[in-house]
Amino acid sequence: MQKVTCSVEALEEMAEALWYVRLKPELSVDFLPGQYLLVVMADDDKRPFSIANTVNEEGVLELHIGAGPDNTYAMQVLKRMQEQGQIEVQLPAGKAHLRSDSRHPVILMAGGTGFAYTRSILQQMLADGLHQPVFLYWGVRFEDNLYADQEMKTWAAEHKELTYVPVVQNGDEHWQGHTGLVHEAIMEDFPSLAGYDIYVAGRFEMAGVAREAFKEKGVEADHLFGDAFEFI
CATH class of the missing domain: 2.40.30.10 (Translation factors)
Incomplete structure (x- = not known):
C-alpha cells in the first residue's frame, strides 16, 4: 500500500x-x-x-x-x-471492490456511513454507463441521517436502471418509505437473490446477519462482497 x-x-x-x-x-x-x-x-x-x-x-x-x-x-x-x-x-x-466486468444485476446495501462505500461503486458504474439494473438500499436509524438523500434521488431520476430505496429504522408518522432493518427490506422485495452481485457495507453485526439471511434467498457466495466478511 x-x-x-x-x-x-x-x-x-x-x-x-x-x-x-x-x-x-x-x-x-x-x-x-x-x-x-x-x-x-x-x-x-x-x-x-x-x-x-x-x-x-x-x-x-x-x-x-x-x-x-x-x-x-x-x-x-x-x-x-x-x-x-x-x-x-x-x-x-479492501477486496470488496467493484467487479466492473460483471453484468449481473447489482444490489448495493449500506448501513449508516457505509453509504460511502456504495456511493464509490455506484459513481463508477454511472460513469461507465449502467449495463444492468442497480438497486441501492440505504439503511439509517432516523430520516435525518439520510445526508445524501437528494443526490441519490437525482441520480435515480436521471438513470432508469437505478432504483434507490432508503430504509429508516425509526420512521415517524410522516415517513412513507420502508421501515425496519435494511437487509429485511431487501428480503421482502426480492423473492430470490440468485444471480445478483451484492455489495454490503456497515457494522459487522449487520453484515453478518445479512450474509446468513441472503444465503437463505439463494445468493451465491462468490457474488456477495463486503470487507466485513474478512473479519467475521
Whole structure:
C-alpha cells in the first residue's frame, strides 16, 4: 500500500454526528471503487474509512465519517485533521471492490456511513454507463441521517436502471418509505437473490446477519462482497 500525506481541504458536518471530509494527497493515488484507506494515527494504529468517491482529475479523496462524543475512535481522527490540517493515510485497502466486468444485476446495501462505500461503486458504474439494473438500499436509524438523500434521488431520476430505496429504522408518522432493518427490506422485495452481485457495507453485526439471511434467498457466495466478511 502507498503511504501519503494529505492536506484537509474540507471538514464539514453533514448532519448530526456525520462529517464530510475532503483530502488532497501530496502525490497521485490510485484505488478501485469500493476500496478504503487507513488513517495512520501511529505505526500500530491505523483506522479504516471507506472512500466515498472514485479516482478523479482533482486527485481528491472524500470520506463520510460518523463521529459523536461517544465515538472516540473517529473523533480523534477528526480532531487531528482539525488541529494539524493534514493527515497521513495508507491506501488502497479492501477486496470488496467493484467487479466492473460483471453484468449481473447489482444490489448495493449500506448501513449508516457505509453509504460511502456504495456511493464509490455506484459513481463508477454511472460513469461507465449502467449495463444492468442497480438497486441501492440505504439503511439509517432516523430520516435525518439520510445526508445524501437528494443526490441519490437525482441520480435515480436521471438513470432508469437505478432504483434507490432508503430504509429508516425509526420512521415517524410522516415517513412513507420502508421501515425496519435494511437487509429485511431487501428480503421482502426480492423473492430470490440468485444471480445478483451484492455489495454490503456497515457494522459487522449487520453484515453478518445479512450474509446468513441472503444465503437463505439463494445468493451465491462468490457474488456477495463486503470487507466485513474478512473479519467475521
